[in-house]
Amino acid sequence: MxxxxxxxxxxxxxxxxxxxxxxxxxxxxxxxxxxxxxxxxxxxxxxxxxxxxxxxxxxxxxxxQRQSTILRSHTSGDGTTKLLVGMANGGAVESVLMPSHRPDRAAGCVSSQLGCAMGCDFCASTKNGFERNLSAGEIVEQFLHLRATAASIGRRLTSLVFMGMGEPMLNLPEVIGAIRRIAHGQMGSLGWRQITVSTVGIVPGIDALAEANLNVHLALSLHAPDDETRAKLVPMNRRYPVALIVEAARRFQERTGRICTIEYCLIRDVNDTDDHARQLASLMSGFRAHVNVIPYNPIGLGLSGREYRRPSYERVIEFVDLLRDQGVVAHVRATRGDDVNAACGQLRQAQLVESPQSGGPPPRVAQASSL
Ligand code: SF4
The missing domain is CATH 1.10.150 (DNA polymerase; domain 1)
Known part of the structure; x- marks a missing residue:
């Protein structure tokens, strides 16, 4: 550009x-x-x-007027649409539109970085490493693409999560800039409370987001209740262990009054035992949070070379019931769009494998919107 x-x-x-x-x-x-x-x-x-x-x-x-264009778009049988958004400044990121159970609404998911340095072992977004931070405008444009895509199927985009490619807390100034534009009544008009920022647990970032006073929600990608299990899945756990990140999430809650979401990707024989459920419940004690249990979406081999598997449906339900028996508010979050590479980073990964050149800068985007 x-x-x-x-x-x-x-x-x-x-x-x-x-x-x-x-x-x-x-x-x-x-x-x-x-x-x-x-x-x-x-x-x-x-x-x-x-x-x-x-x-x-x-x-x-x-x-x-624009610095991005939609390079690819796939819609799965369940209505989830995944967009590969090419940036005029180089590279492509994923944004996902998920229809709500209400016929007129949809939720969106945006990326905050090109690639990701976090190295979570079960995630496709990190396989090609980190390339660069996205600008606030590049994030806002994903929101605009999602909103137009929602409108094209007769739905209204009513919520947005920063849960796509990248760790938002490591690009916080741009993420905050994007949130201000997306939520503001004279710009994107989505509303502050309709936005959730997800993190693997970058403690200074959680504190900084609370201090920014944006009235948004926090989601913590926990994935294991103990350091030994979690460090194998989320390398950043060695820097910010479980106790520290849960403490930071509690501070966020005290400051903002918001209920936190705990994301828990359930993986067979890794973090799905009764003991894991009990430890997780005890970690949640006195904390106003709801736990989203997400059955693992296979991505092939992880960075460690390990191949993870999704637990059986019965095991997922047992795990959630164990949490609920101990007073935890827990839900199963359906994995969406399995047939469109819906797990974090998979569409981009598929594009890179099919055409290695296409991960690089796409042609300059014309001013007219391609939406
Ligand atoms: S789960 Fe999120 S933080 Fe971890 S590697 Fe994937 S994109 Fe990065």
Whole structure:
């Protein structure tokens, strides 16, 4: 991307007015432009905006409307749509649209980094390592693509999770910038409470997110209640062990009043014993959290060379019942879109295997939205 060109999604209610002012345009046009752009699924409808020719000219060189395009899109039998979004600055990330049980709604999942350095052994996103952080605008554009995709099937995007590729807490300034744009009533208008940020447990990031006072939810990818099991699945556990991250999540709750989500990917003969369920229940004692038990979605060999397997349906139910018997609020979260490589990072991984070149920079995206 031409470094002189700034994408509109990388600007906010402070930087766009300043840019307009620098070019002799009324800063107050920023609100009009944003309102129109976000209401119109990420493209400006010039017919509907009353701004001068000088503002229009800025969009011929200084500001671009888009910095991404959908490279691939697959919809599974259960209605889950997975998008591979190519970035003008290079690389491609995954975004997922999941229809809700309500016929008019859908939830979205966005990526925060290109690749991931965390090395979780059961995750496809980390197989090619970390490439770079996404900008706030690149994250916002995934939201816009998802919202337009939802609208195209008669649904409204009503919630968003930062649970795709990457560790959001390691790109927190851009993630916070994206959240502000997505949630703000004069921009994306999704609402703060409709957004959840997920982490493997980067303690300073959890504290910083709480301090940012954004009114969003926190999800902790725990996956095991003890350090020995967890360190094999999530290498970052060696730096931030279970006790520390649960303590940080409790601090987040005290500060924000939000109920936390605990993500627990259930893997056969790894973290699915009665003992694991009992330890998890005791860890949750006095903590307002709900546990999402997610049956493992196979990705082939993990980084360690180990091949993990999904537990039987009966075992998943037994595990959840054990948690509930001990007073834990627990649900099974259905694995969605198995036939479209729906687990974290799988569509991108498939694209890299099919055409190794395509993981690199896609062609410059034209200003007109490809949505
Ligand atoms: S689970 Fe999340 S943090 Fe872990 S490797 Fe995958 S994308 Fe990264």
């Amino acid at each position: 031409n470094t002189r060109v700034t994408a509109l999604t990388d600007l906010d209610l402070e930087s766009l007015p300043a840019l307009l002012k620098r070019h002799g345009c009324p800063p107050s046009h920023a609100r009009t432009l944003f309102r129109n752009f976000y209401d119109n699924s990420g493209s400006l409808d010039w017919q509907a905006i009353e701004v001068g020719a000088r503002v229009r000219r800025l969009f011929d060189g200084e500001i671009s």
